[in-house]
Amino acid sequence: MMMADAPIRVLVTKIGLDGHDRGSRIVAAYLRDAGMEVIYTPPWQTIAGVVKLAMEEDVEVIGVSSLATDHLIIPKLMEALRDAGLRHVHVIVGGIVPDEEKAALLAAGVSRIFGPGSGRDEIVESVAMLGQQSRSERVDEFSETTL
Amino acid sequence: MTRTAIQLPLPGFEQAQGEWRSQYSRQIGDEKPVRNRSGIEVQPLYSPRDWSGERYLEDLGFPGQFPFTRGIYPSMHRGRTWTQRQLIGLGTPEDYNKRVRRIIDAGATAISLLPCCSGFRGIDCDEVEPVLLGTCGTVINTTDHMDSALDAVPIGEISTAMNDPSPFTLLAFTLGVARRRGIDWRSVTGTSNQSDYISHFIANHQFYRLSLPGSRRVLLDHIEFCRRHVPNWNPVSVVGQHMQQAGATPAETMGFTLSTAIQYADDCIARGMDVDDVLRRFTFFFDISISLFEEVAKFRAGRRIWARIARDRLGAKDPACWRFKFHGQTSGVDLTQQQPLNNVARVSIQAIAGILSGLQSLHTDAYDEAIACPSEETARIAVATQNILRDEARLCDVIDPLGGSYYVERLTDQMEAEIESVIARIDAAGGMYKAAEAGLVQTMIGESALAFQEQVDSGECKIIGVNCYQIDEDPTVPPAERPNADAMNRHVERFKAFKRERSQEQVARALDTLARAANSKDENIFEKVVDATEVGVTHGEVVSCLRRELGFGHPLIVA
Numbered sequence: 188m189m190m191a192d193a194p195i196r197v198l199v200t201k202i203g204l205d206g207h208d209r210g211s212r213i214v215a216a217y218l219r220d221a222g223m224e225v226i227y228t229p230p231w232q233t234i235a236g237v238v239k240l241a242m243e244e245d246v247e248v249i250g251v252s253s254l255a256t257d258h259l260i261i262p263k264l265m266e267a268l269r270d271a272g273l274r275h276v277h278v279i280v281g282g283i284v285p286d287e288e289k290a291a292l293l294a295a296g297v298s299r300i301f302g303p304g305s306g307r308d309e310i311v312e313s314v315a316m317l318g319q320q321s322r323s324e325r326v327d328e329f330s331e332t333t334l
Numbered sequence: 335m336t337r338t339a340i341q342l343p344l345p346g347f348e349q350a351q352g353e354w355r356s357q358y359s360r361q362i363g364d365e366k367p368v369r370n371r372s373g374i375e376v377q378p379l380y381s382p383r384d385w386s387g388e389r390y391l392e393d394l395g396f397p398g399q400f401p402f403t404r405g406i407y408p409s410m411h412r413g414r415t416w417t418q419r420q421l422i423g424l425g426t427p428e429d430y431n432k433r434v435r436r437i438i439d440a441g442a443t444a445i446s447l448l449p450c451c452s453g454f455r456g457i458d459c460d461e462v463e464p465v466l467l468g469t470c471g472t473v474i475n476t477t478d479h480m481d482s483a484l485d486a487v488p489i490g491e492i493s494t495a496m497n498d499p500s501p502f503t504l505l506a507f508t509l510g511v512a513r514r515r516g517i518d519w520r521s522v523t524g525t526s527n528q529s530d531y532i533s534h535f536i537a538n539h540q541f542y543r544l545s546l547p548g549s550r551r552v553l554l555d556h557i558e559f560c561r562r563h564v565p566n567w568n569p570v571s572v573v574g575q576h577m578q579q580a581g582a583t584p585a586e587t588m589g590f591t592l593s594t595a596i597q598y599a600d601d602c603i604a605r606g607m608d609v610d611d612v613l614r615r616f617t618f619f620f621d622i623s624i625s626l627f628e629e630v631a632k633f634r635a636g637r638r639i640w641a642r643i644a645r646d647r648l649g650a651k652d653p654a655c656w657r658f659k660f661h662g663q664t665s666g667v668d669l670t671q672q673q674p675l676n677n678v679a680r681v682s683i684q685a686i687a688g689i690l691s692g693l694q695s696l697h698t699d700a701y702d703e704a705i706a707c708p709s710e711e712t713a714r715i716a717v718a719t720q721n722i723l724r725d726e727a728r729l730c731d732v733i734d735p736l737g738g739s740y741y742v743e744r745l746t747d748q749m750e751a752e753i754e755s756v757i758a759r760i761d762a763a764g765g766m767y768k769a770a771e772a773g774l775v776q777t778m779i780g781e782s783a784l785a786f787q788e789q790v791d792s793g794e795c796k797i798i799g800v801n802c803y804q805i806d807e808d809p810t811v812p813p814a815e816r817p818n819a820d821a822m823n824r825h826v827e828r829f830k831a832f833k834r835e836r837s838q839e840q841v842a843r844a845l846d847t848l849a850r851a852a853n854s855k856d857e858n859i860f861e862k863v864v865d866a867t868e869v870g871v872t873h874g875e876v877v878s879c880l881r882r883e884l885g886f887g888h889p890l891i892v893a
Contacts, residue, residue, distance in 0.1 A: 204450075204451035204466055204470075205470070207579075208580075209581055212783070213787050216784055229888060255470045256816075259463075259465045259469070283704065285813065287814070288814065303704070303800065304671075306801075
């Protein structure tokens, strides 16, 4: 089991069709500089690919960047993560999500949406917190299954 | 190029300047250096000591005269204002057609077409999550689709910009439509707006569909084909926009873009094409940021450097080749999701910068561009902004109106030096192709993007509504427009039926011919793309065939 003080592991990725990656690269650099272990992918990942990578890399948080409309398929990603038994993996979304489409993402289980103007500290703190939360949730999942 | 300012004999100048300087310092106190986005330190005041006009003829000349610093045509916007070329693309081909016809009715003399992101990825509509289809561009996978999109659009008379990366299926479809309508290909005019595969590879903005060497080959075939068969088409648009949007500074952007143009020109020359024939069809496409004076200096310097490169380095003899023709798009990077109506002000300033720079063609962003595809109303305001600047603010009355400003001329010289140092760095790396392949350019852009973001985070770079003057939002955000799901489903179903019903034998034969051309040394791949689309081969089929034969292109990720 992961030590509580081991670095948080984060997957920073883009799914769907769009390739604008300035934001995801900057956020990845922020998290890396904050001491986290960042797994970074090129854009255009498939949902199945992200789930597989999250599992193999044993991440606690997934950051999905969406600048065009790829956030519209994030609910499918959430479902796929649940189906794969990765309930403890928290998903944050960064980029452009129109106000009226935010509720659907949060209802699907996205932990937070970072719009433009979100600062470095805010993002880093939130990911650190979600990472810790993910660890404790995983302990719970583990004890539930062994009881 | 660094120049020492000439010391004009101005009696009393030094004393007056000294007095001003000490008064200024008393008022201001200690001051941190002010730098523009390209890192050039900007002084509080400029004078004849910074720019004296001594080298007027060598460095500026008159409009239409080498080195074209003041503009590429003698009459510039007085003679002919820029082309209003608004980027449009959403939904089905029928949706596009409705929107584009309204724009033509409103007086547009040029149109542009942005395909769905699935098209940029090289896949057809039946392979995509339906909810994403048409949200960022129009779904066009076949000649039939293009025929519907351009229904009643006079393609022999109106210039068309296709956002059409390698292997240029949108142009192939358009040529198919022209043939159906009996329109001579020689009267088809426009630009392959996204032909710059290197910028795609570097900045990832859309999709890098084929391997680098594959894209290089297809671009050259496309240029050769167009020069032979579609002579009024601009097969090359060298795109600085992607790189500036990805974070390159304005000076870096201009340097990278000119280095890319050098690469393409060298490749054409190496293939035996006539440099004068090819270069006159080169066009450029840039982002215009809100850093007004810096942008003006960027474009003025760019024009001058290109003229010298085209004539002296590439050896073009026809003055048409020395002219730096460019389309500008106001930069979405400066626009904010917060308080979106503020973007009308930002776009106006960016457009002013572009117009004062002497651009040939302009897209102004709609104020909701940072949120979604523009609605009809916001797109109308974007066009109105251009009309207001032209007809009410009368920005076309004087050619190069900032020319002769001590500041702008000095800054133009400094930007020129900065741009030339970028070009020298790329030259030292073996040219743009090699520099991109090795990741050098990506690293430089990544560093600049991070440096800029740090200035925003620290508040040093203020963005209204984002890191200062925030308010509790804000009911002005128009809801994002999404394509009609039923219409899109019908579009996909019709596409599937089309694929079932066409002659499978002809399709197989055309794809086989295409694959053979890709593996041959001397056959023209783009010619086979055109032939294939005529028998119903789809966009996705063309791309996947070429990917198989020429290799798949993955972007290079640089830490």
